[in-house]
Amino acid sequence: MYKEPLGVKVDFETGIIPGAKKSVRRLSDMKGYFLDEKAWEEMVKNGDPVVYEVYAVEQEEKEGDLNFATTVLYPGKVGKEFFFTKGHFHAKKDRAEIYIALKGKGGMLLQTPEGEARWIPMEPGTVVYVPPYWAHRTVNTGNEPFIFLAIYPADAGHDYGTIAEKGFSKVVIEEDGEVKVVDNPRWKS
Ligand SMILES: O=P(O)(O)OC[C@H]1O[C@H](O)[C@H](O)[C@@H](O)[C@@H]1O
Ligand SMILES: [Fe+2]
Numbered sequence: 001m002y003k004e005p006l007g008v009k010v011d012f013e014t015g016i017i018p019g020a021k022k023s024v025r026r027l028s029d030m031k032g033y034f035l036d037e038k039a040w041e042e043m044v045k046n047g048d049p050v051v052y053e054v055y056a057v058e059q060e061e062k063e064g065d066l067n068f069a070t071t072v073l074y075p076g077k078v079g080k081e082f083f084f085t086k087g088h089f090h091a092k093k094d095r096a097e098i099y100i101a102l103k104g105k106g107g108m109l110l111q112t113p114e115g116e117a118r119w120i121p122m123e124p125g126t127v128v129y130v131p132p133y134w135a136h137r138t139v140n141t142g143n144e145p146f147i148f149l150a151i152y153p154a155d156a157g158h159d160y161g162t163i164a165e166k167g168f169s170k171v172v173i174e175e176d177g178e179v180k181v182v183d184n185p186r187w188k189s
Helices: 037-045 161-166
Strands: 021-026 050-057 066-073 097-103 106-111 117-122 127-130 135-140 146-153 170-175 178-183
Touching: 066 135, 097 135, 106 127, 106 170, 117 170, 135 146, 135 161
Parallel strands: none
Antiparallel strands: 021 050, 050 066, 066 146, 097 127, 097 146, 106 117, 106 135, 170 178
16 A cells, blocks of 8 residues: 655766666657758767666656656767757646756756747756746756756656657757857747
């Protein structure tokens, strides 16, 4: 009747959670996500790098319960665009989430269903509150792995469809040696 409490030690240097379920996203798993399709294709041919890894401790999809996961988002760019996670709305759209940055440098793009976007820079110690209804994607703007912990309702689920199709209304690029958050030229609302 009662579930067993759990304490695990998250390695803040590597993001590894012992006993967690690991998933790996390579660049080839992200077809259509980056603006520069030629650069994407070249990089997939030349080694298909790992973009990010997720270590998740997940419960049954029941209201009231919580999941947590670390993400190790590697440094890199496709063309001018920094490596990012796919990004998603929650399948149950009104579920919120908390992110805690542990290592490296990056940020989060958030977006409403109408396409209004926000950019929140993240460094170790930054806590980000993702409100209900906002899609969210993290971006590594540094040159070491960007590692963070996320805590989310067990019944939130992932809805990738809209973002996979349309992306975010903003993109995060490097231009003249600077990190810039600019309008996505391919965005159509
Ligand atoms: O699911 P993605 O958009 O690829 O992001 C990668 C992961 O980031 C965080 O760890 C979230 O808590 C996970 O729920 C998510 O799966
Ligand atoms: Fe989420």
